[in-house]
Amino acid sequence: MSASVSGEIKAEPNLTPLLDVVFQLITFFMLCINFSQENFDSRVRLPVSGSAKPVEAESATGAPEDRLVLNIDRQGHLLMLGKTMGIEDAIKQIKTEAKLIKENFEIAGKKVDPAKGLPTTVVVRGDRDTHFTELFQLITACQANGFRKFEFKAMSSEE
Amino acid sequence: MKKSKEAEVEIQITPMLDMAFQLLTFFIMTYHPAPSEVQFGMNLLPAQPSINMNEPISTADASNSDVPVGLKTLPTTIHAAGGGDIARITLEANEIPDVKALDQELKKIAADIEKKELLYEQVLITVDPQLKYSELIKVIDVFTRNKLTKLSFAELTDAGA
Numbered sequence: 173m174s175a176s177v178s179g180e181i182k183a184e185p186n187l188t189p190l191l192d193v194v195f196q197l198i199t200f201f202m203l204c205i206n207f208s209q210e211n212f213d214s215r216v217r218l219p220v221s222g223s224a225k226p227v228e229a230e231s232a233t234g235a236p237e238d239r240l241v242l243n244i245d246r247q248g249h250l251l252m253l254g255k256t257m258g259i260e261d262a263i264k265q266i267k268t269e270a271k272l273i274k275e276n277f278e279i280a281g282k283k284v285d286p287a288k289g290l291p292t293t294v295v296v297r298g299d300r301d302t303h304f305t306e307l308f309q310l311i312t313a314c315q316a317n318g319f320r321k322f323e324f325k326a327m328s329s330e331e
Numbered sequence: 332m333k334k335s336k337e338a339e340v341e342i343q344i345t346p347m348l349d350m351a352f353q354l355l356t357f358f359i360m361t362y363h364p365a366p367s368e369v370q371f372g373m374n375l376l377p378a379q380p381s382i383n384m385n386e387p388i389s390t391a392d393a394s395n396s397d398v399p400v401g402l403k404t405l406p407t408t409i410h411a412a413g414g415g416d417i418a419r420i421t422l423e424a425n426e427i428p429d430v431k432a433l434d435q436e437l438k439k440i441a442a443d444i445e446k447k448e449l450l451y452e453q454v455l456i457t458v459d460p461q462l463k464y465s466e467l468i469k470v471i472d473v474f475t476r477n478k479l480t481k482l483s484f485a486e487l488t489d490a491g492a
Contacts, residue, residue, distance in 0.1 A: 201358030305460035
C-alpha cells in the first residue's frame with residue numbers, strides 16, 4: 173500500500189454535500205429575484221396604507237394587464253425611461269404613451285371604446301411627500317389622453 | 332499494485348464548487364427582498380357635473396337630454412396645513428378634524444346608502460394643492476374601507492378655500 177510506504181495519509185473531504193447545499197441556496201435566490209420590479213424606482217418612497225389590496229400581477233382573464241407606471245418623486249418630477257421630467261415634459265410623455273398604446277391596439281385590430289377609455293392601467297407610484305398639485309396635473313393629463321383605470325400604490329407596512 | 336482493468340475516474344468538484352460559490356455571491360449581493368406593495372384600483376373619470384346627494388332626482392332634467400344630469404355627489408374637501416398634512420376635512424357641510432372622525436362619519440353614510448336612504452354616484456374629493464400624497468392615501472384608504480369607491484378628484488382653488 174502506497175500510504176504505508178510513504179507515511180502520508182490521503183484525506184480528501186467529500187465536497188458533494190457542500191455543493192448540494194450551495195446549489196440549493198442558488199436556486200432559492202434565483203427564485204426570489206423579482207424581475208417585475210424593473211419599472212419601480214427606489215427613489216420613490218411610497219406611503220403606507222393598511223387596507224389597500226395586494227398587487228395582482230394578472231387580470232381576471234389571466235392575461236397580464238397592460239400598465240403605464242408613473243414614478244413621481246417628491247418634487248413632482250416624473251421618473252420615466254431613465255429621465256427625470258418636469259411637469260410639461262411629463263404631460264408630453266403621457267400623450268406620446270397614449271398615442272403609442274392606441275396605435276398598438278389599432279395594429280392588433282382591437283377597437284378602443286372612447287366611453288370606456290384605454291384599457292391600460294395607469295399605476296401611480298407617488299412619493300409620500302409629493303404634493304397633490306403635481307399629482308393632479310399628471311392624473312388630469314392621463315384622463316385627457318383617454319386613460320380611465322388607475323392604481324394608486326402604497327406599502328402595506330413601513331420598510 | 333493490483334492488476335486491475337478498472338480505471339478510476341475522479342470528477343473534479345472543486346472548480347464547480349468555486350463557480351457555484353461565485354454564483355451564490357452574486358445572488359446574495361443582488362438580492363433585495365421585494366417590499367410588499369399594495370394598491371387602490373379605481374376608475375377615474377374626468378370631472379362630471381354634480382348635484383347634492385340629498386336632492387330629489389329632477390324628472391324635468393332627466394327628460395331633456397341636452398341638459399347634463401348631475402351625478403349624486405358626496406362632496407369632500409381636504410384642507411392642508413403648512414407641512415402638507417391634513418388640517419381639516421369638510422364632508423358635505425360638516426367640518427371634520429381628522430381622518431379618524433371622517434371614518435366615523437363615513438360609516439354612518441355607508442349605512443344610509445346600504446339602507447337605500449341615500450343615493451350616491453360619486454365622491455368628489457377636492458384637495459388642497461399642498462396636500463402630501465401620503466395624506467391623500469389615508470383619505471382614499473378611509474373611503475375604500477367604507478366601500479365608497481366611486482372617487483373623483485379636483486384641485487382646491489383659492490375661491491373654494
